[in-house]
Amino acid sequence: MDPLPPISKPTELATHPTVVAIPVQWGDQDSFGHVNNVVFFRWFETARVEYLHRAGLAHMMTGIGIGPILASIKCDFKRQLNHPDTILVSASITLIGRTSLKMVHLVYSQAQSGIVAHGDSTIVCFDYASQRPTPAPPEVRAKIEQMEGRKFDRPE
Numbered sequence: 001m002d003p004l005p006p007i008s009k010p011t012e013l014a015t016h017p018t019v020v021a022i023p024v025q026w027g028d029q030d031s032f033g034h035v036n037n038v039v040f041f042r043w044f045e046t047a048r049v050e051y052l053h054r055a056g057l058a059h060m061m062t063g064i065g066i067g068p069i070l071a072s073i074k075c076d077f078k079r080q081l082n083h084p085d086t087i088l089v090s091a092s093i094t095l096i097g098r099t100s101l102k103m104v105h106l107v108y109s110q111a112q113s114g115i116v117a118h119g120d121s122t123i124v125c126f127d128y129a130s131q132r133p134t135p136a137p138p139e140v141r142a143k144i145e146q147m148e149g150r151k152f153d154r155p156e
Contacts, residue, residue, distance in 0.1 A: 007088065010108055012115055016090035017147040018051040024085040034080040041073060043089045044105045044119045051091035051103070055143045057125070057136075066134055069126040071100065075119040085111040093144050098155040099133035100124050101144070 013019050022043055030036040052068050081087070088108040095102035105119035127134040145151055 009090075010088070010113070013088060013090045013106055013108055016092040016104075016106065017149075018047055018054060018091040019088050020047050020050055022046065022087050022089060024081060024083045024087060026083045029083055034082055037075070037077070040075050040077070040107060040117050040119065043087065043107060044073065044075070044091075044121065047089040047091040047105055048103060048121065048123070051093075051147075052123070055140055055147060057140045065129045066125060066127050066137065068101075068123045071122040071124045073119065073121040075117055077117050079109070079112060079114070079116040081107075081109055081112075081116045085109055087116070093148055093152075096136060096141055096144060096152040096155075098135055101136065 007019055007021050009016070009019050024035060028035045028039045048070075057066075057068050087110065090104075090106045090108070092104050093101050094104050101123045103121045103123060105117075105121070106115050107117040107119075108114065109116045124133050125136045125140075126132070141152070
């Protein structure tokens, strides 16, 4: 999978290294005429997978059997979202633990020129052979620090 091309970011997303543009589909709406809440989680997934791909964690599965697994996710909705629109969904790591990564997502509506949702997720580096969490590989940590433009504290 090739990384998505970079896009122009609004100020609200400027510090997030991964931003993907997604058109709001007519079928994303529910019977109340706004985007259904479950769709936001799919959009977070799209940005999360792109971020992890760029960081090198997503394709470690094929090499050493270590990959990401989602441990938790939440979304705070700020405004309703409707079709037609194009949204920008961002992903940024805020914390690297011993075996986990904390990620934040923002959903920016181009039609509304503002943030419509905020999400948080926890991703665990997982050894699929042993079925146990494992420390984040040093090369992934280094790539995340490069992408984020800062160093993270090293967990004990």
